[in-house]
Amino acid sequence: MNKKTKAIGVLCLGISMFGFAQEQNVDSTKVEQLDEVVITDSRFALKRENSGKTVIKISKQDIERNQGRTVSELINAQSGIEINGSRSNAGQNLGVYVRGGRNRQVLVLIDGIQVNDPSQINGEYDFRLLNLNQIESIEIIKGAAGTLYGSGAASAVVNITTKKAGNKEINAVFASSMGTNQSESDQNYNVADFNNNVAISGTLDKFTYRTAFSNQFSDGLSAAKSDANEKDVFSQYGVDVNLGYKFSNAFSLNVYGNYTDTNSDIDGFDSNFNLVDTADEFNNTQYRVGVSSKFKYRNGSVNFNAAYSEYEREFISNFPSLFKSKNYIVDVYNKYVFDKKFYTIVGLNAIENNATFAEEQEFTIVDPYANFVYVSDFGLNVNAGARLNNHSEYGSHVTYNLNPSYTIKSNEDSYTKLFGSFSTSFITPSLSQLFGNFGPNPDLEPEENRTIEAGAEFKLNTNFRISGLFFSREETNTVLWIDGGYQNAEDVLNARGVEIELNATPLENLSITANYAFTEYKESTARRIPKHKGNLQLGYNFSKTTFASLSYQYVHDRFENSFVPLLDSFSLVNLYASHTVLKNKMKLFAGIDNILNEDYEDVPGYVTKGRNVRLGFQLTL
Numbered sequence: 001m002n003k004k005t006k007a008i009g010v011l012c013l014g015i016s017m018f019g020f021a022q023e024q025n026v027d028s029t030k031v032e033q034l035d036e037v038v039i040t041d042s043r044f045a046l047k048r049e050n051s052g053k054t055v056i057k058i059s060k061q062d063i064e065r066n067q068g069r070t071v072s073e074l075i076n077a078q079s080g081i082e083i084n085g086s087r088s089n090a091g092q093n094l095g096v097y098v099r100g101g102r103n104r105q106v107l108v109l110i111d112g113i114q115v116n117d118p119s120q121i122n123g124e125y126d127f128r129l130l131n132l133n134q135i136e137s138i139e140i141i142k143g144a145a146g147t148l149y150g151s152g153a154a155s156a157v158v159n160i161t162t163k164k165a166g167n168k169e170i171n172a173v174f175a176s177s178m179g180t181n182q183s184e185s186d187q188n189y190n191v192a193d194f195n196n197n198v199a200i201s202g203t204l205d206k207f208t209y210r211t212a213f214s215n216q217f218s219d220g221l222s223a224a225k226s227d228a229n230e231k232d233v234f235s236q237y238g239v240d241v242n243l244g245y246k247f248s249n250a251f252s253l254n255v256y257g258n259y260t261d262t263n264s265d266i267d268g269f270d271s272n273f274n275l276v277d278t279a280d281e282f283n284n285t286q287y288r289v290g291v292s293s294k295f296k297y298r299n300g301s302v303n304f305n306a307a308y309s310e311y312e313r314e315f316i317s318n319f320p321s322l323f324k325s326k327n328y329i330v331d332v333y334n335k336y337v338f339d340k341k342f343y344t345i346v347g348l349n350a351i352e353n354n355a356t357f358a359e360e361q362e363f364t365i366v367d368p369y370a371n372f373v374y375v376s377d378f379g380l381n382v383n384a385g386a387r388l389n390n391h392s393e394y395g396s397h398v399t400y401n402l403n404p405s406y407t408i409k410s411n412e413d414s415y416t417k418l419f420g421s422f423s424t425s426f427i428t429p430s431l432s433q434l435f436g437n438f439g440p441n442p443d444l445e446p447e448e449n450r451t452i453e454a455g456a457e458f459k460l461n462t463n464f465r466i467s468g469l470f471f472s473r474e475e476t477n478t479v480l481w482i483d484g485g486y487q488n489a490e491d492v493l494n495a496r497g498v499e500i501e502l503n504a505t506p507l508e509n510l511s512i513t514a515n516y517a518f519t520e521y522k523e524s525t526a527r528r529i530p531k532h533k534g535n536l537q538l539g540y541n542f543s544k545t546t547f548a549s550l551s552y553q554y555v556h557d558r559f560e561n562s563f564v565p566l567l568d569s570f571s572l573v574n575l576y577a578s579h580t581v582l583k584n585k586m587k588l589f590a591g592i593d594n595i596l597n598e599d600y601e602d603v604p605g606y607v608t609k610g611r612n613v614r615l616g617f618q619l620t621l
Helices: 003-021 060-064 071-075 431-435
Strands: 056-058 081-084 095-098 106-110 113-115 135-142 156-162 171-180 191-204 207-218 234-246 251-269 275-297 300-316 321-338 342-356 360-375 380-391 395-411 414-427 447-460 464-476 479-482 485-488 493-507 510-521 532-541 546-555 570-581 586-593 612-620
Touching (some): 060 135, 113 275, 360 431
Antiparallel strands (some): 191 207, 207 234, 275 300, 300 321, 321 342, 395 414, 414 447, 464 493, 479 485, 510 532, 586 612
């Protein structure tokens, strides 16, 4: 059967899945379109038309329409982002590539404050520690954002907002899904993947509370290709608690805690460095507690965020290793608005990273910063700021950004926006690269990035928006593994590319989202980064209660290394459908991923997912 015939079969299958729409009227009610606001690029809730960036916003509705997926799978469908390993066994290591950058150049925030594991080679945060059911929304800005967020914010910032307490005294949400977990060559359709989540929350006068438990268990898929009959198990469970109190209209306080435990069967290498089935394991735990408060006054507010995190990673194999780390992060800043035109932030961000290798190592960062946004009456908008990075190993360094834009309004809901930016970032080597167990180099210099971008965005009423931009990122002192140790690259690296995004509602019930990214290095071939990548999703509301979507992803061929010079391009097609019953209290959903059962390679030597099916429900009380 050729792929064209398969595609026709898929469409027929999709139509049959929609049959449970029951007696609902196809003419669904109109959804009120509100002005979309973005936060991450300025820390103020500004209309998108006043932002000088093309901010990617993954809404609560987007997340609810991807239940059963992981955070990395959802982010991997956004423009200009490739998360290598997200299509493999659930325990597979993840490589995050944005605009030619790698893990260390992508900064993750949870509720506005940085998270990272100091013992990781690149000091990054592991997306496998997150559960999508506990997340309210995600915003992603690409390009250097070191002024507001500090070291590591070079190619992207991923700001994750967790769910908050419900408005009633007691709110309960139960969600569960199950599905297959199989490769392209082993289509046995055994149920092997389970996700369960429960959250209880409420508001009692001035007191709010939310507690949640999540669990995932996956079996049925090997990590390595060497033994298709061998199965590597992945399990995760997490507990989240958030308590808040509103002392007055001006002052509020939240305390929170999180514990996550993941356990993965992994495969290793034999004496000839061939990837084979082994009895190796990887265990990863995270403890995190924090406090956030806000004191509001006329035209402004004082905000305080602090968090303490502990991480423990253990590799159980013939060469066992244990990594422990912790960090303290404090971010305090004052926001003030002058005459609804000047939005200003002045703040102080302090971080202490600590990790244990042969002995305990640490460094501290203390950064004062300032940023302002000007929103004029005649279309000009400017976002600019500077940050003084004070590092205990490297002294002081200044980063800055300038991001002007100009908006031409044609009516209340339509505009054309032109924008550009020039920004810098400063990325210090990780504790592992400086003092770790494998090839450390305490003489490493920090990496510096400079990003230039220019683009345009056009919005027509509430049903069409398209944006496009060109970027150029210059990277110096890149930290690389060379001849058994970490060294700074002598050459300057230049990454450049084009990104295009489209959101449209051509018919009342039909939505279209699409994106395309072109990325390349000027001097060399980008490892594991596709030069071309595109995503397309068609969504249709068959009624007030029934929704379905068909999505397509294309990934161009990628360079790996001199032994595996090229990974072939591939395409994936996914189907999703949901239907609500019991007066909208229960949602039933189903999905089929990789409908055409594409045979492809994501990470050389490791298994990738073939066609898989999942079913689930969400009950809200």
